[in-house]
Amino acid sequence: EDQVTQSPEALRLQEGESSSLNCSYTVSGLRGLFWYRQDPGKGPEFLFTLYSAGEEKEKERLKATLTKKESFLHITAPKPEDSATYLCALSGGYQKVTFGIGTKLQVIP
Amino acid sequence: NAGVTQTPKFRILKIGQSMTLQCTQDMNHNYMYWYRQDPGMGLKLIYYSVGAGITDKGEVPNGYNVSRSTTEDFPLRLELAAPSQTSVYFCAGAKMGGTEAFFGQGTRLTVV
Numbered sequence: 001e002d003q004v005t006q007s008p009e010a011l012r013l014q015e016g017e018s019s020s021l022n023c024s025y026t027v028s029g030l031r032g033l034f035w036y037r038q039d040p041g042k043g044p045e046f047l048f049t050l051y052s053a054g055e056e057k058e059k060e061r062l063k064a065t066l067t068k069k070e071s072f073l074h075i076t077a078p079k080p081e082d083s084a085t086y087l088c089a090l091s092g093g094y095q096k097v098t099f100g101i102g103t104k105l106q107v108i109p
Numbered sequence: 110n111a112g113v114t115q116t117p118k119f120r121i122l123k124i125g126q127s128m129t130l131q132c133t134q135d136m137n138h139n140y141m142y143w144y145r146q147d148p149g150m151g152l153k154l155i156y157y158s159v160g161a162g163i164t165d166k167g168e169v170p171n172g173y174n175v176s177r178s179t180t181e182d183f184p185l186r187l188e189l190a191a192p193s194q195t196s197v198y199f200c201a202g203a204k205m206g207g208t209e210a211f212f213g214q215g216t217r218l219t220v221v
Contacts, residue, residue, distance in 0.1 A: 004151070031207045043113075043199050043212030044152075087152075091207035095165070099151035 002027045002092040006100035013107050016077045021103045023071040023088030031091040033071050035064050038085045038102065047086075078107045111135055115200050115213035122190040122220045130185040130198055130216050138202030141183040142167070142210060143175065145196040152199065158183055159206065190220045 005024045013019055025033065032051055036044035048057045050066040057064050061082060063074040073086055085102040092098070113134045122128055134141065139160050144152040154167030158177040172194060174186040187194060197217050201210040 032209070034209055036212075041215070043201075043214050044210075046209045046211060049209050089152075093207060095157060095159075095206050097154070097207060097210070101149060101151050 002090060002096065002098040004088055004090055004098050004100035006086075006088050006103050008103060009101070010104045011106070013075075013078055013105070015079060015107055015109050018074070018076045018078070020075070021073040021086055021088075021105070023073070023100060024069060025071070025088075025090050026069075027090055027092040027098075029092060031093065033066055034089045034091070034097075035062075035071070035073055036087040036089065038087055044087055075105070078105075080107045080109050083107045113200055113202050113211055113213040115198075115216050117216060118214065119217050120219070122187075122218065124190060124192065124220060126190050127186070127188050128190070128218075130187070130200075130218075132183045132185065132200030132213060133181050134183075134200075134202045134211075135181065136202055136211060137180065138204055138211070139180070140203040140206050140210075141177065142201045142203070143173070143183070143185045144199045144201065145169065146199060146215075147196050155185065155198075187218075192220050194218065195220045 003026045007022045035047040038044045048064040053068045085104045087102045089099040116131045142157045143155040153169045156175040158164045201212045203210040
């Protein structure tokens with residue numbers, strides 16, 4: 001069974017304090033690993049797809065990386081507007097996408 | 110380009126009532142999904158569709174029904190609402206199965 005575990009559940013950072021969110025996974029055959037951002041009262045917003053170990057993608061202050069067992073979302077010099085819940089999900093097949101519970105990030109000015 | 114649009118945003122139902130959650134998309138997505146999101150739980154797939162006229166059950170389909178008569182619309186029907194169906198419901202679309210999905214804004218449903 002595909003599994004996604006995100007840590008920590010919550011993270012509080014000072015503005016400018018870089019950190020990383022972790023997504024550990026098990027899957028029989030990875031088709032893609034996804035990162036989403038979810039603001040309160042909104043639907044998840046797609047950020048990145050990673051397909052194979054060693055792949056990296058960047059967008060503004062965010063960089064996602066992938067190994068055979070984990071993915072990291074690195075946040076460099078975060079700003080208060082980066083506060084959100086970040087969801088990790090993986091696809092092990094054409095119909096099946098498994099989501100993690102998410103990491104709630106709060107960036108304090 | 111509106112993306113994926115859900116209505117209503119909020120709804121309170123009494124136990125035993127029925128309702129339809131509407132979802133429409135203008136992104137020409139073949140695949141569409143209904144998820145529910147509960148506190149402390151990941152998104153759970155209720156039903157999905159791979160194209161007009163084709164639907165299938167997801168992880169938690171009991172108490173729900175769907176139809177897909179057009180590419181654009183994918184309504185979710187709740188029959189005989191129960192308190193366990195209190196949740197936030199998200200509709201999403203994707204070009205292909207197992208790829209990145211684009212979500213609507215959600216419907217917060219409370220069954221009392």
